[in-house]
Amino acid sequence: MLTLRVRETMSEFDYDLIIIGAGVGGHGAALHAVKCGLKTAIIEAKDMGGTCVNRGCIPSKALLAASGRVRELADSDHLKSLGIAIGGVNFDRPTIADHANNLVSKIRGDLTNSLKRLKVDTIHGWGKIAGPQKVSVIGDSGEKIYTAKDIMLCPGSVPFVPPGIEIDHKTVFTSDEAVRLETLPKWIAIIGSGYIGLEFSDIYTALGCEVTMIEALDSLMPGFDPEISKIAERVLIKPRDIETYVGVLAKSIKPGNPVAIELVDAKSKEAIEILEVDACLVATGRIPATKNLGLEFVGVELDKRGFIAVNDKMQVIQSGEPVPHLWAVGDATGKMMLAHAASGQGVIAIENICNRPKTIDYRSIPAAAFTHPEISYVGLTEPQAEALAQQEGYKVASVKTYFKGNSKALAEGETEGIAKVVYRQDTGELLGVHIIGIHASDLIQEAANAIAERQSVHELAFRIHTHPTLSEVLDEAYKRAEVAA
Ligand SMILES: Cc1cc2nc3c(=O)[nH]c(=O)nc-3n(C[C@H](O)[C@H](O)[C@H](O)COP(=O)(O)OP(=O)(O)OC[C@H]3O[C@@H](n4cnc5c(N)ncnc54)[C@H](O)[C@@H]3O)c2cc1C
Ligand SMILES: NC(=O)c1ccc[n+]([C@@H]2O[C@H](COP(=O)([O-])OP(=O)(O)OC[C@H]3O[C@@H](n4cnc5c(N)ncnc54)[C@H](O)[C@@H]3O)[C@@H](O)[C@H]2O)c1
Numbered sequence: 449m450l451t452l453r454v455r456e457t458m459s460e461f462d463y464d465l466i467i468i469g470a471g472v473g474g475h476g477a478a479l480h481a482v483k484c485g486l487k488t489a490i491i492e493a494k495d496m497g498g499t500c501v502n503r504g505c506i507p508s509k510a511l512l513a514a515s516g517r518v519r520e521l522a523d524s525d526h527l528k529s530l531g532i533a534i535g536g537v538n539f540d541r542p543t544i545a546d547h548a549n550n551l552v553s554k555i556r557g558d559l560t561n562s563l564k565r566l567k568v569d570t571i572h573g574w575g576k577i578a579g580p581q582k583v584s585v586i587g588d589s590g591e592k593i594y595t596a597k598d599i600m601l602c603p604g605s606v607p608f609v610p611p612g613i614e615i616d617h618k619t620v621f622t623s624d625e626a627v628r629l630e631t632l633p634k635w636i637a638i639i640g641s642g643y644i645g646l647e648f649s650d651i652y653t654a655l656g657c658e659v660t661m662i663e664a665l666d667s668l669m670p671g672f673d674p675e676i677s678k679i680a681e682r683v684l685i686k687p688r689d690i691e692t693y694v695g696v697l698a699k700s701i702k703p704g705n706p707v708a709i710e711l712v713d714a715k716s717k718e719a720i721e722i723l724e725v726d727a728c729l730v731a732t733g734r735i736p737a738t739k740n741l742g743l744e745f746v747g748v749e750l751d752k753r754g755f756i757a758v759n760d761k762m763q764v765i766q767s768g769e770p771v772p773h774l775w776a777v778g779d780a781t782g783k784m785m786l787a788h789a790a791s792g793q794g795v796i797a798i799e800n801i802c803n804r805p806k807t808i809d810y811r812s813i814p815a816a817a818f819t820h821p822e823i824s825y826v827g828l829t830e831p832q833a834e835a836l837a838q839q840e841g842y843k844v845a846s847v848k849t850y851f852k853g854n855s856k857a858l859a860e861g862e863t864e865g866i867a868k869v870v871y872r873q874d875t876g877e878l879l880g881v882h883i884i885g886i887h888a889s890d891l892i893q894e895a896a897n898a899i900a901e902r903q904s905v906h907e908l909a910f911r912i913h914t915h916p917t918l919s920e921v922l923d924e925a926y927k928r929a930e931v932a933a
Pocket of ligand 2: 639644665671699
């Protein structure tokens with residue numbers, strides 16, 4: 449059946465599927481498309497692997513790994529409590545930067561080869577829709593038109609720089625430059641306390657920089673469950689060389705030596721002060737890279753914020769209706785700006801293209817900040833769960849367990865942190881799990897799997913966990929919830 453279908457489309461179109469953008473969204477979709485027997489091409493204008501591989505997850509995690517070791521080895525009290533004494537720790541900034549750059553090259557090479565091996569055609573150039581089932585690519589040798597039964601848009605996102613902020617890429621820069629770690633400024637301001645602000649404050653402070661963090665909203669790390677944000681502030685901010693401003697807007701930033709940052713009250717817009725620092729990282733969110741995609745040739749308009757509207761099957765939507773043979777995944781859809789969400793959406797789109805209807809379940813997609821210790825979550829925060837419960841007419845409960853009560857955490861001497869489980873009081877259904885503590889990014893997966901299955905704490909409390917492991921922090925939480933429910 450499948451072979452016949454592919455042969456039919458091959459006679460009619462150049463490809464079964466053309467993907468625009470070879471980030472993790474496009475790459476994940478391409479791998480799955482080949483498994484489904486689709487003749488596939490992927491178009492990339494810049495670097496294979498997109499943001500995650502070249503300017504995002506990969507280099508930032510390499511920097512966090514190296515700077516995390518420095519932090520650990522510099523913590524003489526912690527080492528002493530384990531009976532270890534070392535004579536100080538030295539590091540070499542360029543070698544740490546090389547570690548990140550080399551990892552980027554390796555992973556970009558692996559990703560490119562994986563597409564070659566699977567006979568996915570890689571086309572370099574700017575891809576855009578030229579009409580229904582038609583794509584134009586402008587590359588070094590001019591414009592070429594290709595036809596495809598289905599087209600998938602995966603153009604990703606770029607850093608958002610608020611008006612008034614001038615970027616010179618040297619003294620005032622975004623994560624695109626920060627991941628290269630070309631300097632270690634003595635004093636750096638970080639605008640925004642989201643994922644990037646938090647991860648880079650971890651890197652910079654471990655490597656001896658003084659940080660000033662400026663957040664426009666009323667609390668730091670506003671995206672996390674409020675209880676987790678509070679603990680994160682106590683563990684990741686207060687004990688470190690980090691000064692914070694909340695409810696404060698960076699109204700203008702002028703690059704130079706020093707960098708001048710005009711701070712105003714976020715609500716009243718009253719002037720606060722001019723801050724002078726050595727450098728500034730602007731980490732104020734990301735915007736979709738959706739300009740010049742030729743959407744007008746198929747009558748599609750972007751939403752108000754510039755995202756491509758999609759349904760849960762990843763079909764592009766116009767006026768509430770799916771546009772035939774047009775799909776979009778990844779950051780450009782504005783759902784969850786995470787690498788695994790992008791590739792997960794890609795897989796869902798391919799399943800639907802192959803007539804195996806599937807929808808994406810955002811509730812069960814986990815997220816993590818790779819700080820020391822880490823933060824992770826899946827599902828709803830407690831305030832989100834409360835709001836939903838009020839609409840749907842049930843009550844929400846939550847329980848907490850502490851890393852300081854866990855044998856493995858005690859053995860490691862890493863006892864900061866909690867796991868918080870949010871669930872429906874009537875059925876025990878797990879609604880959200882939030883963790884801050886050592887290896888939180890790995891611990892969250894079992895909760896994500898449980899939420900995907902809409903499991904209840906009544907079932908989860910009977911799952912046997914290995915002893916002694918950090919996973920018992922969650923085991924204990926499920927057991928407490930089962931008793932309380
Ligand atoms: C500093 C940083 C750290 C991050 N860390 C993590 C992390 O630890 N975990 C995590 O899950 N996520 C992380 N993210 C987020 C993650 O990188 C993104 O969610 C992910 O890269 C989105 O993938 P995508 O395929 O949608 O888009 P992108 O990765 O942005 O890829 C889009 C690609 O499309 C190309 N393109 C765009 N338009 C066209 C066109 N018209 N023609 C041809 N090519 C085009 C672009 O050049 C680009 O290569 C991080 C992001 C940053 C910035
Ligand atoms: N570990 C991870 O998974 C990871 C790591 C890094 C980035 N990312 C992804 O990249 C995206 C971008 O990260 P981010 O940290 O830039 O965005 P973010 O949306 O997480 O945080 C941006 C913060 O900046 C604040 N802000 C905006 N304008 C401001 C101003 N003028 N002055 C002061 N504060 C201001 C916002 O209130 C917000 O708290 C995230 O959405 C995330 O999905 C993920």
